Amino acid sequence: MNYSIYQAKARLSEIIRLVKSRRRVIISDRGVPVAEVIPYDRDNPEKLSARIERLVKSGSVLPRKEPFHAEPLVHRPGAADRFLHHDRE
Numbered sequence: 552m553n554y555s556i557y558q559a560k561a562r563l564s565e566i567i568r569l570v571k572s573r574r575r576v577i578i579s580d581r582g583v584p585v586a587e588v589i590p591y592d593r594d595n596p597e598k599l600s601a602r603i604e605r606l607v608k609s610g611s612v613l614p615r616k617e618p619f620h621a622e623p624l625v626h627r628p629g630a631a632d633r634f635l636h637h638d639r640e
Contacts, residue, residue, distance in 0.1 A: 552569055552575075552576050553576075553584075554566065554576060554578050554579070555581075566588060570588050570590050571590070575590070
């Protein structure tokens, strides 16, 4: 089934019923498909790594060129108070 964004907003309950009955729904913007609503497979959920790989293959996301690195958070006493005080001014 195909729905425009406008139709999808107005008929979300109908789309959910279709997906619950194991059907896929395509949502388009000015005739161009932009999203797919698919049934969730509770018995065989897709692993995150498999989902990322599938999205990379489809061109929906771009792979990182270097490994991800996050700095640990630094606890700074009073930071929330300073933020709230600054926001009130």
